[in-house]
Amino acid sequence: MAKCWELRGCDDEMQSDCPHATEILDPCPTKxxxxxxxxxxxxxxxxxxVVFTIEVDRGAAIKQICYFCEFFLKNGPRAR
Numbered sequence: 324m325a326k327c328w329e330l331r332g333c334d335d336e337m338q339s340d341c342p343h344a345t346e347i348l349d350p351c352p353t354k355x356x357x358x359x360x361x362x363x364x365x366x367x368x369x370x371x372x373v374v375f376t377i378e379v380d381r382g383a384a385i386k387q388i389c390y391f392c393e394f395f396l397k398n399g400p401r402a403r
Contacts, residue, residue: 328384332357368393
């Protein structure tokens with residue numbers, strides 16, 4: 324089962340025209356309407372110690388909104 328940070332918010336048809344859903348897989352920018360997260364686990368963190376942690380692998384997130392999500396920052400994959 325895919326983790327929330329591995330899923331884009333748009334469907335397959337939309338992804339075929341999306342400039343971010345390429346083979347390189349650029350992360351969806353926070354300004355994208357389909358990149359918003361409506362999951363109950365999503366919580367924007369304002370704690371600098373959490374937001375700026377170097378332990379999390381931000382490259383695993385497919386959406387930039389995850390970079391500030393407390394759930395992702397605390398539960399996402401760790402950098403090696």
